[in-house]
Amino acid sequence: MIRIWEVQTNPMFNKTHHPETFRSTPHTFKPVSPKRISELLEIEKDKFAKLAPESGVENRRASQVTPLGVASSFQHWDPYPISIVAAKGAWLTDVDGRQMLDLSMGFGALLVGHLNEEVVKEAHATLDVGTLFATPSPITRSGAEIICRRFGLDMVRFANSGTEATMYALRTARAATGKLGVIKIEGGYHGSYDSLMVSVKPDISLAGDANSPNAVPLEAIVPGDVWVVPYNDAEAIERVLKKDADKIACVFMEPVLENIGIVLPDLGYLERVRELCDQYGVLLVFDEVKTGLTAGSQGAAQRLGVKPDLIAIAKSIGGGIPVAAFGGKREYMEVVVNGKHSHLGTFNGHYLAMAGIRATDRICTPEALKKSEDLNRDALSKIAEIINEYEIPAHTVGFGVKGCITWSANPVRNYRDYKATDFDIAELSFFWSLNRNVMTPPGLDEQWLISLAHSQREIDIIVGDFLEFAKALRA
Numbered sequence: 223m224i225r226i227w228e229v230q231t232n233p234m235f236n237k238t239h240h241p242e243t244f245r246s247t248p249h250t251f252k253p254v255s256p257k258r259i260s261e262l263l264e265i266e267k268d269k270f271a272k273l274a275p276e277s278g279v280e281n282r283r284a285s286q287v288t289p290l291g292v293a294s295s296f297q298h299w300d301p302y303p304i305s306i307v308a309a310k311g312a313w314l315t316d317v318d319g320r321q322m323l324d325l326s327m328g329f330g331a332l333l334v335g336h337l338n339e340e341v342v343k344e345a346h347a348t349l350d351v352g353t354l355f356a357t358p359s360p361i362t363r364s365g366a367e368i369i370c371r372r373f374g375l376d377m378v379r380f381a382n383s384g385t386e387a388t389m390y391a392l393r394t395a396r397a398a399t400g401k402l403g404v405i406k407i408e409g410g411y412h413g414s415y416d417s418l419m420v421s422v423k424p425d426i427s428l429a430g431d432a433n434s435p436n437a438v439p440l441e442a443i444v445p446g447d448v449w450v451v452p453y454n455d456a457e458a459i460e461r462v463l464k465k466d467a468d469k470i471a472c473v474f475m476e477p478v479l480e481n482i483g484i485v486l487p488d489l490g491y492l493e494r495v496r497e498l499c500d501q502y503g504v505l506l507v508f509d510e511v512k513t514g515l516t517a518g519s520q521g522a523a524q525r526l527g528v529k530p531d532l533i534a535i536a537k538s539i540g541g542g543i544p545v546a547a548f549g550g551k552r553e554y555m556e557v558v559v560n561g562k563h564s565h566l567g568t569f570n571g572h573y574l575a576m577a578g579i580r581a582t583d584r585i586c587t588p589e590a591l592k593k594s595e596d597l598n599r600d601a602l603s604k605i606a607e608i609i610n611e612y613e614i615p616a617h618t619v620g621f622g623v624k625g626c627i628t629w630s631a632n633p634v635r636n637y638r639d640y641k642a643t644d645f646d647i648a649e650l651s652f653f654w655s656l657n658r659n660v661m662t663p664p665g666l667d668e669q670w671l672i673s674l675a676h677s678q679r680e681i682d683i684i685v686g687d688f689l690e691f692a693k694a695l696r697a
Contacts, residue, residue: 238488239487239489240486244620245618247617247632248609248610248614248615250613254647262654266650267301269657270301273318277318312675312677323684324661325663326661329671330511332541335674335675338581340585341542343581344581348574354569361571362573364576364580366378366380368579372520373510373523375549379548379549379558381548382572383546386413387536387546387548388413388418389415390548391507391509391550392404392417395474395507397557398505398557399505405451405473406450407475407479408451409481409482410422417446419439421437421438422440423482426638453636454485454491456495459495472506476508477530478522480512480669483667485639507531507532509534514537516624519587532549532554533548538586539578542578545572545575600678602620605618608692616631624669624670624671625669625670626668629648629651648666655687
């Protein structure tokens, strides 16, 4: 694994982040005129409607048979999302016939690229054997061995989505401890299980004290006992545990927060959380659904040097085929053996998913991932130089093969920092890139992914696109 050291010159910054991550803030910066942002956004939205009319037609038709015209609500954005008909490598083809550079890559699920030849070959070979026996098979056992070896786990069970993996990881923690409560991070997203759909992106008017946030559940859920704490604040976790450790099964968190851009752990933060969990008898559960192999060849936990008790994994392990897993230390996974916890699912360990795991395991060597990470660092560093040249109030952040531009000159260390970023420029940046055939994730706060299918050509496109955007902001 390579080490990416911080490029840091902002005198306001006084926290050191983990050395296996990247962050560069500007030397100096000056505001961008809100009037200029508004003018450009109007131009780019008008241009979008002219460049992608068939996507609008498709969305209107799809909306008649499925809510918002999309398969997942996150896929929808105003005025309508781009509709894709084909993909190969790092590129998409939309219904208007445009070739779009994909920087989302399924939020990590397509780490090896669209229609990777090894994944396709392995899937075809599996179809000669079967798709599902609904019985034990060496095929599933082999997949479990791969995941245990990769991520340093004693035992693992398969699921079919990130939501399932996080749900079962939490249930395993509850069964192992005999307690039901959970501590989660404000701003953290862990899928659609009720207990974890709390304070995902809460309204600040409801969220309360930044140092001791309220638990704000989403609509129509029954969360149970959830304590919410800020990221990068181990003292907040300690305050909760001192008072209520006898009710709390686990601290449930992403080791690197990837629901609000990329928020990096302060140096020593994760180590202190690990110590507190041990001290107070609660489990530490890492959600690596979005990190996993995108963080490095063995995942974020091993790269950052902090071992959780349980882990949830999905997306990057399957080569684009749906698969997820949860696992960890044997003493906790044994609750599935002794009957304290029942893990069921007809499609768990599906053989096409196991084909994706086998192929991805072969493809994602340390050398291959290092090459993509080097390309990601190149993009981050060059964009940081442009930010400095044009004194843009933004900074670059990266971890593994993922990167992002955060629209604040100061580091974002938690959800409240994120809420202070400039969402108007973020929206403008999104439409600007779309209109130049660069497809970034739709959330305005997601991160790009440099897959094994990206090359220097794609990096040059990303950097060139941002340079033209910076010039337009200052024109």
